[in-house]
Amino acid sequence: PVASTETTFKSIKHLITPQMLIMDVGSTKRDVVDAARRSLREQIGCFVPAHPIAGKELSGVENADPDLYHGRQVVLTPIERTSRIQLQKAVDVWAALGCRVLKMTPESHDAAFAAVSHLPHLIAFAMMNAISGQPMGRDFLSLAGPGFRDFTRIAAAEPSMWRDVLMSNREELLAQSKIFxxxxxxxxxxxxxxxxxxxxxxxxxxxxxxxxxxxAKQQQK
Structure with missing residues (x-):
């Protein structure tokens, strides 16, 4: 979870060597980078922020998928102190998993994913609660078909993880919510x-x- 990033950095800081590559796979990046600056300090060059665009609404080892990353995009958001050597290692790791690697700034990443990921989750959560909270909500849901299933699939995502994501990117998310x-x-x-x-x-x-x-078209660009 995004909110656990700083605690994790602090717990592994004493194990980090200059040759080591450190990556996260969180859905937001500015908070993660800020946590890395505070926690890793002189060791921050080893850290390459990463976001594979390959999530599922299901979590846990029992839902593991060996092909989860194959053919998907992964966004890296290196900062000015990121080691070029570690950045290339990160590119190589994701490429070996079959990913297409993109690079963005943390700020650009969070602005984009507020629109295409975080807002859709927010809407899906609100949609499910809006219907289920009505007196006839259960009856309405019993009539729902494939369109409703597809639209609300992501509402089944892990709650605490998505609480952290929405809160950590709140400024960009609220701006997108107003546009919506x-x-x-x-x-x-x-x-x-x-x-x-x-x-x-x-x-x-x-x-x-x-x-x-x-x-599919986006993956081919």
């Missing part, structure tokens, strides 16, 4: 006003964007 709410309210207004043409235009825009995007 403005778009949702605009659609609601179109429905309320009976503006079918405007509503159709927005649905077509979203449909076209989704049709032109796929994770």
């Amino acid at each position: 709410q403005r778009n949702l309210q605009a659609l609601e207004l179109m429905i309320s006003n009976g503006n079918e043409d405007a509503l159709l235009e927005q649905i077509e825009k979203a449909s076209e964007t989704r049709a032109n995007w796929s994770m």
Whole structure:
């Protein structure tokens, strides 16, 4: 969990040698980098922040997948003091697992994943609670089909891990949430006003964007 990163760094600090590569696999990066600066200090050159884009909603050893990383992206967010030697080691490790390696700043990483990962999780959590909290919620859920299953799959993610992720990236997440709410309210207004043409235009825009995007295409770039 992201919130345990600093404690982990402190517990292993005495074991780190200059030749050692240290990586995390957390979903946020600015907090992790800040924790590394505070804890590792002169040893921070050994640390290469990493985020493999290959998570599942299920956790635990019983859900291990030997092919989890194959064909997926991994984002590395080296800082100014990251050792070039350790950075290359990190690239080699992930490439050996079949990953395509990207490099970003911690800030750019957190801004991007607030939009495409953290906000979708927040919405999925809210959606499940909004429906299950209604008097007829259980009956509604009994009628849900594949679309609802796919949309809310990530709501089954490990709770404490995602609490830490959402809290650690709160500024970027809340900014994205406000953008989402403005778009949702605009659609609601179109429905309320009976503006079918405007509503159709927005649905077509979203449909076209989704049709032109796929994770497979992103992996091939």
